[in-house]
Amino acid sequence: MRNILRKALAVVAGCALSTSAWASHPDYVFLFIGDGMGPGQVMTAQNYLRAVTQRPDTTLLMTSLPVTSLCTTYSASSPVTDSAAAGTAIATGTKTRNNMLGMASDTTALRSIARDFQQLGYGIGLVTNVAADDATPAAFYANVPDRGMYYEIGRQAAESGYEFIAGAGLRGFSKQGQPTGLASHFDRYNVKIVHGLDELAQTDANKVVLLSPDTIHNYRINYAIEARQGDMSLPSMTRAAIDHMMRVRPQQFFMMVEGGAIDHAGHANDGASVIGDVLDFDRALREAYNFYLAYPEQTLIVVTADHETGGMSLGNNATGYWANTAVLANQHVSKDTFSDLCNKLSDPTWDEMERMLRRDFGFWDAIPLTDKQTSLLKDMFDATFVTHSAKGQQALYNYYNPFAATVFDVMDSHSGIGWTSIKHTGNPVPVFAVGVGSELFSPMSDNTEISARIREACKKYQHTPVMMR
Ligand SMILES: [Zn+2]
Structure with missing residues (x-):
């Protein structure tokens, strides 16, 4: 009802009018991506939670969501994907070769679902606890043949028009120790760069890039197990992103939240850090879930991963049945x-x-x-x-x-x-969902189908075409 009123008010206020084929339900779409978070990572974190709380019925929030499924992750060039090809498949629905970002194998630029939402009038928020120009968030705004082109990726972030992009840092600010001028490109596009949540609270800008106050470690915020008092965290960044979107785009928004450090800990074969960051990712999901509880008729939350990292298992030769x-x-x-x-x-x-x-x-x-x-x-x-x-x-x-x-x-x-690897594996990844259209995520799928199903959810639940703001 509140939304109908808002829409009516927007019309009365004389805002630009247009119609859309798949407005307006769900109005709030959250896509959570645990980088490197296969079933082993999820279930080991849940097992840990049960072990330390001594409550055998405790679950992670993600595993308690009503829809649970699996997703394949292979890329166009390999049965074992990297984050660039997987991010591209999730964001655009098209397979590409490892290392390529927002481009098909033949370098044709692909359009991400975030762009489609933006065109329909949704606000766009992207959050990660690794670099904001890392492959997963960049798949939603960049089109480059090589994921390492940080300066070009940074320019495309500035030009995206997205309301909120958050991460540890942007590696394109300097090249071989020299400033690249990227910061002024954000100024040109009226994007305010802030460092830390305190600075964020002091800005009234509509378009913001939130980076960590720690400018040395621009590739990752501290792992959850060694976070210090006052550090930004994935849950606090997610909360800040929701608050920002409700300030600047309260009617409709799409938000992608990546738990990027899970992958780093997987590459390190560091079990406690993987678990700590899966739990942190689950706490970030809680922020969106609380939002869903406030707007259950208008919200869709999908949780998945881009690939598995490390071949992580619960049980090894040393412990046998006594993990x-x-x-x-x-x-x-x-x-x-x-x-x-x-x-x-x-x-x-x-x-x-x-x-x-x-x-x-x-x-x-x-x-x-x-x-x-x-x-x-x-x-x-x-x-x-x-x-x-x-x-x-x-x-x-x-x-x-x-x-x-x-x-x-x-x-x-x-x-x-x-562990079987210090790299990624071709293991399938989990899919969890709740909210409007979540039942569409139930059958096992491929990562190219995630965005298609989100689109389908929006089509299925449309009512008569509405006025867009
Ligand atoms: Zn990785």
Whole structure:
């Protein structure tokens, strides 16, 4: 009723009038994408939640939604997709080759569903906890043959006309240490760049790019397990995005929220960080779900992933049938941070390292180690810090210190988390949905069908063509 009144008022106020084939239900569409979030990541996080709360019936919000399905993710060039091809498939409904963004394999520019919504008068919000020019958010506004073209991607973000784009940073601001002039391009298009939620609260601009106040780590906000007081988080950014859209486009909006750090932790084979960020993603979903509860007749929420990362499983050869994810509550530092710390240490003693492992991983205290595991750690400590003979572990986003990699192997042998890869896999990903048109997401699908089903939901629930603002 409120919406009908608003629409009537908009007509009376003499706003521009047009009609549309698929206005106006649902008026609020949320698409949540967990980057690298396969069924293993989701179910391990749920298992962890049950283990630490000791409530075997506890569920994640996403797994409690009424519609649950699966989605295939292969790209035009490989059974194992990257985020650029998968993001393009989800955003545009067309398969492309790995590395390509918003373009078909023959470099024809593709149109994202966000553009269609924009043309219909919806406001557009994009939120991620990795870089705002990373492949997943960029698939909704950019058309480039290579996902690494950060300056061009940044220019297209400025020109998109979207009301809200949020992420850790924009890597196109500088190239080889030199400013590129990208910031002034945002000025030219009346887009206000703010750093942090406090600055956001002080602006009344209609078009905003929200970035982290931490300008050094422009590729990712801190993992949830090591977030500091006052850090931006995916839930707080999602809340801010909803508030912004309700201020500037209260009638209708489309919002994509990406949990991008799940993928980074998967590449690192860091179980606790994956779980922490899946839980954070679920908390961000809660923000949209609360919105859905306020507008249940007008809201559609779809949750999926672009691909799986790491071949993550619950259960490995070390633990067999005795996986125990609750031990991961003792891990307070990510593999990336711990590895960087190890690389900076000069001539540490074993006693110092032992204290650190007790504090940051609970080894020997909350997690009793076998003599064999203690010897393994001591031997690798010597090989890393004394004889310097050990080789590190290469992954996509980092080269892990050999001692740090061994610490995480020991952690896995207690938690029972298994990995088959430091890259993506072709495993299918989950789809969850609630709200207007959510039943359309029930059959198993391919990632090219996500946007088609969102369009279908909008068509199916249209009433007589309405005046668009
Ligand atoms: Zn990845």
